[in-house]
Amino acid sequence: MSDLRELYQEVILDHNKRPRNYLKLEGANRTAEGYNPLCGDQITVYVLVEDDVIQEITFQGSGCAISKASASMMTATVKGKTTDEAKGLIEAFRSMVTADLNAAPDLQAVGKLAVFAGVREFPVRVKCATLPWHTMHAALEGQAQLASTE
Amino acid sequence: MRAVTGMAASVTLPEERMTFDVERIREDFPVLRQQIRGRPLVYLDNAATSQKPKSVIETIEQYYLTENSNVHRGIHLLSERATEAFEGARVKVARFLNAADAREIIFVRGATEGINLVAHSFVRPLLVAGDEILVSEMEHHSNIVPWQMLCEATGAVLRVIPINDDGELRLDEYERLLGENTRLVSIAHVSNALGTINPVKHVIDLAHERGVPVLIDGAQATPHMPVDVQALGCDFYVCSGHKLFGPTGIGVVFGKARHLEIMPPYQGGGDMILSVTFEKTIYNEAPLKFEAGTPHIAGAIGLGAAIDYVSSIGLDRIAAYEDELLVYATDAISTIPGLRIIGTAKEKASILSFILDGAHAHDIGTILDQEGIAIRTGHHCAQPVLRRFGVPATARASLAFYNTRDEIDALVRAIHKVSELFG
Numbered sequence: 001m002s003d004l005r006e007l008y009q010e011v012i013l014d015h016n017k018r019p020r021n022y023l024k025l026e027g028a029n030r031t032a033e034g035y036n037p038l039c040g041d042q043i044t045v046y047v048l049v050e051d052d053v054i055q056e057i058t059f060q061g062s063g064c065a066i067s068k069a070s071a072s073m074m075t076a077t078v079k080g081k082t083t084d085e086a087k088g089l090i091e092a093f094r095s096m097v098t099a100d101l102n103a104a105p106d107l108q109a110v111g112k113l114a115v116f117a118g119v120r121e122f123p124v125r126v127k128c129a130t131l132p133w134h135t136m137h138a139a140l141e142g143q144a145q146l147a148s149t150e
Numbered sequence: 151m152r153a154v155t156g157m158a159a160s161v162t163l164p165e166e167r168m169t170f171d172v173e174r175i176r177e178d179f180p181v182l183r184q185q186i187r188g189r190p191l192v193y194l195d196n197a198a199t200s201q202k203p204k205s206v207i208e209t210i211e212q213y214y215l216t217e218n219s220n221v222h223r224g225i226h227l228l229s230e231r232a233t234e235a236f237e238g239a240r241v242k243v244a245r246f247l248n249a250a251d252a253r254e255i256i257f258v259r260g261a262t263e264g265i266n267l268v269a270h271s272f273v274r275p276l277l278v279a280g281d282e283i284l285v286s287e288m289e290h291h292s293n294i295v296p297w298q299m300l301c302e303a304t305g306a307v308l309r310v311i312p313i314n315d316d317g318e319l320r321l322d323e324y325e326r327l328l329g330e331n332t333r334l335v336s337i338a339h340v341s342n343a344l345g346t347i348n349p350v351k352h353v354i355d356l357a358h359e360r361g362v363p364v365l366i367d368g369a370q371a372t373p374h375m376p377v378d379v380q381a382l383g384c385d386f387y388v389c390s391g392h393k394l395f396g397p398t399g400i401g402v403v404f405g406k407a408r409h410l411e412i413m414p415p416y417q418g419g420g421d422m423i424l425s426v427t428f429e430k431t432i433y434n435e436a437p438l439k440f441e442a443g444t445p446h447i448a449g450a451i452g453l454g455a456a457i458d459y460v461s462s463i464g465l466d467r468i469a470a471y472e473d474e475l476l477v478y479a480t481d482a483i484s485t486i487p488g489l490r491i492i493g494t495a496k497e498k499a500s501i502l503s504f505i506l507d508g509a510h511a512h513d514i515g516t517i518l519d520q521e522g523i524a525i526r527t528g529h530h531c532a533q534p535v536l537r538r539f540g541v542p543a544t545a546r547a548s549l550a551f552y553n554t555r556d557e558i559d560a561l562v563r564a565i566h567k568v569s570e571l572f573g
Contacts, residue, residue, distance in 0.1 A: 004520055008513075008571055016572075017508070039512055039528040040542050062542040064512035065572070125516060 006118035007125070008065065015069035020076050025058040030142060034061075034135030036127055041067050045075075045135045054078050054086055057136070064128050066119065071132035073113060083140050089113075090133045096120070097129050170471045175463070176552050178203040189522030192557045197342050197501055197548030198526050199392045200373055202456070206396055209455035213448050221447055222421055222438070236447050239454030240437070246457045247387060248378040249404050256410075256437040257450050260401035261369040262292040264388030265336070267403055267440060268365050269296040271413040272386070273334050279305025282331045284362075286311040286319055286348070287538055288341040291531045293367045297336065306333070313538065317344035317493040324353065328360055335364045339371035339387075343532040343546070344493025345476075345501030347371070354383050363409070369393055373550065374472055374499045376465040379404050391449060395550075396456035400449030403440070410436035417442040468551045472500050475549055479558045486565050492536075492544050503530075503544040506565065509572040511543040517571065518545075521564040523557075 025046035034043045043061030047054055057075045061068075074093075078086040092109035097119045099105040107114040119129045176182050181201045184191050193201060213235065219228035221236045237252075244252040258264045273283070283297045287310050294308075301308050309332075311324045319337075328335070335357045340347050354364045363385035371377060372389040379387050386409070391400035405413075415422050415433055419442030424432040433439050460468065479502055483489055488507030506514060515527035526546045529536050536544065547561055 004517060004571070007516070013572070040533065040536075041512075042542070064510035066513070068510075122516060125512070128512060 003118075003121060007122055009115045009118065011073075011112075011115045012065060012069040015072040016065035019059075019068050019072040021058040021072065021079075022060060023058050024060055025056055028056070028058075030139040032135050032139035034131050034138070036063075036067075036131050038127065039064075041128060041131055043067065043071055043132055043135050045071070045132065045139050047136070047139050049083060049140070052082050052084075054081055054083065059132065059135075063131070064125075066116075066125055066128040067131050070116060070129045073115075074132050074136060077111070077113060078136070086140060087137065090137050093133050094130055097126050170467060170551075172471070172552065172554055176554075178205070178459070179552055180204060180207070182552060186522035186524070187520055192521075192523040192560050194547040194549065194553065194557065194561060195524045195526050196373070196550040196553075197370060197393070197530075197546065199398065200395045200550055201552070202395055202397070202452075203459045205459050206452050206455045210397060210448050210452040213451050218448075220444055232447055235451045235454075236445070239450040242454040242457045243402050246372075246377075246461065247389075247402075247404050248380050250380060251407060253435075253437055254404055254407050254410065256403040256405065256440045257445050258388075258401045258403055258440075259399055259446070260390040260392070261367060261388045262390075262401075264386075264401050264403040265292055265365065265367065266296045267416045268336075268386050268388070268405070269300050271416045271440070272363075272405070272409060274300055274304065275414065276333050277304040277306045280331060281306040281333045282309050282329065283307070284309050284311060284324075284327055284332055284335045284337075286337045287313045288317060288319075288344055288346060288535045289336075289338055289532065290342050290367065290369070291533070293336055293338060294534070307331075310534075311337070313346075313535070316495050317341065317346045317535075317539075318495045318497075319346075319348055319353070321349070321352070325356060328357060328362065332357075332360070332362045335362055336367065337364075338367045338369075339377070340368075340374065340499050340501075341493070341532075341535070342370045342501070343503055343530040343535050343544070344495065345498040345503070345548075346493060346495040347375075347497040347499050349497075350384070351382055358383065370499070370501075373460075374465075375469045385409055391453040391456065394453070394456055395460060396453035397446075397449045400446045400453050402453075405436075407436070410440075413440075415442065416440045419443045421445070463551065469499075471551055472549055475553060475555065475558070476500060476502070478555055479547070479549070479561070482558055482562045483565065486562065486569065488569065489565065492539050492541060500549045502547045502549075504546075505541055505544050506568060506572075509568050511545045513572065514545040514565070514568050517568045518561070518564045521560065521567070523561055523564050525561075 028046035030047040041063035046058045048056040059071045096105045179201045217231045219232040221233040240255050241252045243255045297308050312320045357364045365386040366384045368387050368389040373394050387404040392398040422434050422442040492503040511527035528543050
């Protein structure tokens with residue numbers, strides 16, 4: 001169970017059970033929908049951007065514990081950040097969960113999100129963790145099309 | 151019902167038929183003798199693909215070691231041997247499905263290509279705008295999307311037979327939907343997502359009363375029960391080799407001879423012609439008319455070996471053993487708090503689809519994998535039926551005749567671990 005505890009850390013289990021910012025955001029000016037065709041995970045991210053700052057961000061959807069916790073912690077982390085800072089985090093998060101197993105991932109850049117570092121031990125679950133981030137990226141870019149992990 | 155093929159069946163002593171020696175059968179499957187993450191592999195993903203007995207692996211190896219050559223064209227001895235083995239496999243398939251004639255058996259890549267072949271060569275020429283194709287709500291995407299593509303191209307309409315809360319076909323609705331404009335009924339023999347065994351004989355009889363031809367998707371039925379296409383009376387029957395303990399990349403279409411005769415070819419190329427000039431090409435006869443290009447010779451021969459293998463055990467005995475195992479497994483997992491089985495038809499085969507309170511199917515899959523247990527999680531390429539049950543994904547354990555009660559016990563223990571983590 002040691003590897004499993006690495007993946008399903010208490011913080012992740014908690015965010016899965018009680019996801020933060022899990023609602024539709026009325027008044028959002030950026031919205032994107034994300035979909036993982038492989039497993040059917042689906043998420044909608046709502047963002048209110050004012051003066052290039054993420055004032056509010058929420059999500060809704062269905063998915064596994066990893067994707068739900070990732071989305072929950074993502075919204076909690078980027079609220080109040082500039083869009084550029086958020087995009088920097090997207091890249092840092094992606095690097096962390098796809099990092100080579102032999103190299104130490106850069107955990108400083110991601111702060112509390114470091115609890116997801118265990119995901120890189122489970123290659124088939126990486127897309128679960130990154131789907132919310134891809135979707136937020138699509139929302140910030142104002143891309144109309146469906147974000148996808150494929 | 152089913153002609154016995156394979157030599158081993160004829161030497162099985164009567165007393166051996168009485169018991170099902172699963173441990174001895176397991177020895178025939180090399181892949182099962184391994185540890186996954188430090189635990190014995192428990193392979194419960196048979197509906198996705200089945201494992202291969204030694205005899206299949208060795209038959210394919212022998213073919214490449216000693217017989218490899220192209221079929222239907224060489225004058226030399228090797229080509230003769232390859233052709234004999236390839237056509238011999240066709241005869242084995244014909245006996246296995248109890249087709250009247252081996253010429254009613256077409257080799258394709260799998261059940262998916264089989265459905266596409268029937269869609270392209272049989273159904274498409276019949277269709278005009280407003281015609282209807284009837285499928286069921288529990289179909290695999292492979293028995294939905296080819297028809298949608300056909301409808302888009304012709305203006306025909308796809309109609310869907312609903313199912314009840316147990317995952318059984320609504321036969322009253324089916325009768326209502328069968329109408330003047332119905333050009334084809336296409337349904338699964340056994341549902342890959344629910345395990346429901348459909349009353350296909352009844353479905354076929356009702357359609358034939360109205361002159362409507364029927365295609366049966368037998369991908370999930372052929373590994374688990376005897377199939378007799380003459381007794382069923384279906385117009386087409388498709389199945390996949392890899393789900394039947396044979397290799398990937400080979401599948402079968404059974405089609406009634408009178409249909410195959412008038413159907414245009416599926417693809418153009420070599421082997422499907424009698425003569426070619428730039429002015430006019432004369433097509434070969436069925437089944438070669440539908441097999442353009444060099445076929446998957448080793449695959450067909452390997453499928454023949456797989457059919458010999460399951461026939462030596464006997465599909466009746468396999469069905470009886472699996473039925474008992476499914477009942478045992480159903481009872482066992484039903485005791486787990488918060489677990490709900492999706493698909494509770496009275497007639498079921500080999501499949502246990504379930505959801506668990508508080509734990510998503512993918513998380514169940516990851517935790518079971520840590521215990522060496524392989525199951526499928528997700529939508530099982532049957533999104534509409536999961537939507538019917540209001541769930542985005544299920545965990546699915548699917549059985550084969552080499553699975554044991556001990557493995558079911560391991561599954562139950564592992565699901566309890568999931569509950570502990572997410573409870």
